[in-house]
């Protein structure tokens with residue numbers, strides 16, 4: 259595999275992990291989030307700081323990174339309990355801008371220069387890069403997808419679906435909207451944190467711009483394109499939107515515009531996504547896609 | 553006394569929907585609330601369930617003031633509602649809708665037993681068990697909403713216009729189910745109905761709501777004979 263292809267494939271797997279997390283929040287629990295890149299960034303910065311300042315290895319730092327992202331996700335998920343859907347969209351955008359600004363202007367986070375010199379991941383004495391790193395991140399992606407699959411079969415996901423469909427009807431059945439919205443935010447942002455940690459150790463250099471609002475729009479576009487609430491949707495959407503810009507390099511400046519356009523078109527014409535209920539792809543692929551049907 | 557509602561006031565912005573309603577329900581009773589469109593019947597049920605907040609007044613369930621509880625907490629202590637227009641979960645299957653209702657029941661065996669029983673009461677739900685909620689007909693959705701509320705063995709069932717959109721034969725069947733639940737299993741039911749004759753026929757007592765307060769109350773048979781009830785709600 260050429261280095262170029264390996265790089266793109268690695269970026270796709272890392273992003274797919276973040277989109278998997280977004281899927282838990284948006285697809286399973288029905289809570290819109292336009293600030294997912296903030297949690298991707300929180301994971302990346304936490305990993306970078308733990309590695310460069312505290313000298314922890316990727317593996318030692320990982321549980322901490324996941325906990326930090328999930329905890330901050332829990333705190334920042336609190337508004338979802340109070341505010342209505344359209345307001346939640348605005349709130350999450352705000353969170354994204356605030357987090358990005360903190361990274362950019364607080365010296366502790368490296369300021370405008372970002373954080374460099376993040377060590378590579380070492381596994382079995384091997385320093386992970388190239389194809390080895392791709393395999394590692396694909397492994398993590400597989401774990402996240404298995405977790406998503408397992409979630410779709412649990413009581414917790416049924417509770418999430420019920421809240422997504424009709425919050426007050428769900429609450430009259432004894433399902434606590436607060437608990438399960440927060441549950442979804444914690445799982446979803448923890449996955450974003452994992453993706454961020456992989457990203458930091460892969461790039462070895464991160465800066466605030468990597469986690470800006472357009473990145474969040476990108477994540478959401480990938481999810482909507484692939485199919486919210488489906489098991490394979492996050493992966494499919496990320497692959498398509500990960501490859502397309504490479505094929506149309508000249509359009510790279512218009513990426514955010516194209517993502518937004520795509521989002522609007524999908525919502526207008528195929529709201530379930532490429533793999534959603536009643537989509538053309540689903541009818542053809544139906545036998546392959548059992549599991550995570552919703 | 554299982555349920556007591558005192559001096560209930562509900563308003564939406566400037567609209568006073570309910571002002572000063574009080575009533576009670578003994579254990580094992582089936583009580584009807586009658587009233588014109590917009591009289592505030594749904595609002596009352598929703599405030600007992602905790603979905604709309606009350607401006608003033610208290611709701612006492614099994615001797616305990618529950619006005620401060622969230623609706624899922626009220627559900628946990630045994631209150632369930634069949635909401636107006638059923639509100640089944642559209643993109644969950646019939647079976648998943650039932651499971652969502654069984655959320656508090658952790659034991660799998662209980663869930664299976666209850667599901668089997670409900671399937672025997674509403675056979676159409678068994679036939680449609682893997683169909684999505686929104687693909688059911690209106691009447692089937694009503695049956696699903698009842699089953700979803702019953703699966704957890706509630707102590708108090710709030711029923712909001714369950715006969716809406718059901719064909720006459722099914723209305724009879726549903727009322728028969730409610731009557732049996734009440735008579736044979738001692739389930740306490742608070743029934744809101746446009747179908748006044750049918751609801752009074754299975755009720756112990758009833759209340760008539762007018763302009764946001766309880767205007768008339770009494771035994772079901774008495775109410776069915778009351779000249780004012782006859783004139784306004786029975787049309788003769």
Ligand SMILES: Nc1ncnc2c1ncn2[C@@H]1O[C@H](COP(=O)(O)OP(=O)(O)OP(=O)(O)O)[C@@H](O)[C@H]1O
Pocket residue numbers: 564567568569587588589590591592593594595596636
């Ligand atoms: N969410 C709301 N916002 C504003 N006004 C409301 C709301 N819900 C109910 N109302 C008003 O409160 C009053 C009582 O409504 P409610 O639904 O309780 O009546 P109802 O007795 O159930 O009527 P129906 O027999 O038509 O179901 C009505 O005037 C209605 O317009």
Ligand SMILES: [Mg+2]
Pocket residue numbers: 593594595636712713
């Ligand atoms: Mg009503």
